[in-house]
Amino acid sequence: MxxxxxxxxxxxxxxxxxxxxxxxxxxxxxxxxxxxxxxxxxxxxxxxxxxxxxxxxxxxxxxxxxxxxxxxxxPTFVQREVWTRSANEGGASNEELSFNTKDSVPVSIDVAVSYLLSADKVPAFYTRFRADDISNWTHGYLRDTARNIVVAIGSEYSFDDVNGVKKEEFLSRVAAELNRRTMPIGVSIQQFGLVGALRPPPELANAVNAKTKAIQDSIRTENEVRAATAEAKKKVAIAEGEAAANRALASSLDDRLLAWERLKLQRAYIDKWNGQMPSVVSGGDGGGMLLNLPAPAQK
Known part of the structure; x- marks a missing residue:
């Protein structure tokens, strides 16, 4: 080469x-x-x-x-995640939270949580969790913590309470406790709530629906009874008013008033009389006339 x-x-x-x-x-x-x-x-x-x-x-x-x-x-802006049973919302797997109520009713719930990571706590956050992706922490540590809190607080309520008037109290307590546990690591809980309704066992759900229908039917019947009673009282009041008016009118028509009314009628007829006698009379004493007038003198 x-x-x-x-x-x-x-x-x-x-x-x-x-x-x-x-x-x-x-x-x-x-x-x-x-x-x-x-x-x-x-x-x-x-x-x-x-x-x-x-x-x-x-x-x-x-x-x-x-x-x-x-x-x-x-990210240091508000993050929102949902944990549901549905594969079409949240994660692909079943992420619903479950707990037993005070009266031993198993309940499943779908929830949504919103949180905010403090920027000045990010270094300590990474040092503790070594999470390169915040979603891994969300569906891991945060969900496990929320599930434990739901189980603990849910066991203090009966099913009727947590499914009724104390539902908001239950959710508020869970959110407050979750926030208390995450604040030291720089995470503040902005919102925690249900997605949809509570899911009890099917047999209990049917019983709850039947109970709700019975209550609604009872309320409707009570309203109908109240309406019918009110209508009957109205009719009675009208009838009593009319009767009282008739009694007052009748009591005011004494003999002197009736005599005065007769005199007024007679005076009206006299004023209208033209001075001629009727062409047909009954009896010779003028008994057939409207007024008993004396017979004219014979010439």
Whole structure:
């Protein structure tokens, strides 16, 4: 092989090696990422740091050596998760929470939880849980804690209470206790509530539905009775009023008033009389006339 040819091959090999080396260095020696608003990142030194300090918190453009460091990003805006039995909402597996009431009724519930991770607690949060993805913590530690609280507090209520007037009290207590346990690690619970209704065993659900229908029927019947009673009282009141009015009118028509009314009628007839006698009379004494007038004198 000619010396020139060997030289050119060496040059080509060197250029190729430089290209490969530059590509490797670009991917392994220096890298960068962007921490967007609403997120907090922490840079972890794999070779030196055993824990995370406030100095490791990063925002904006972050450059790091991927061999020595790694950047973990956490959202610091409100997160919402649901734990349900349905595979179409929340996780693909059954994540419902279950508990037994004070009267030994097994109950399952679907719940939604909202929480907020404090940015200044992110380093301590990572140091404790080593969670590179916040959703792993949510469906792990947070769900387990919530389930334990639901089991403990739910056992203090009867089914009728937790399914009725004390439902909101039950949920408020669970939310308050969950918040009390997560606040030290930098997580504040914003909301905890049911998704849908409680699910008791089918036989109990049927009994509850029957009881609800009976109560509704009873209320409807009571309303109908009240309406009928009110209508009857109204009719009685009207009749009593009319009777009282008639009695008052009758009591006011004494003999003197009746005589006065007769006199007024007679006066009205006299005023209308034209002085002529009727052409037909009954009897000779004028008994057939409306008024008993004396017969005219004979000439």
């Amino acid at each position: 000619q010396p020139l040819t060997r030289f050119l091959l060496k040059v080509a090999g060197g250029v190729l090696a430089l290209i490969i080396l530059a590509n490797v260095l670009d991917k392994t020696v220096l890298s960068w990422t962007v921490i967007n608003p609403g997120y907090t990142g922490i840079k972890i030194n794999r070779l030196v740091d055993r824990g995370i300090s406030k100095e490791n918190v990063v925002t904006g453009f972050v450059f790091f050596n991927p061999i020595q460091s790694v950047v973990v990003v956490y």
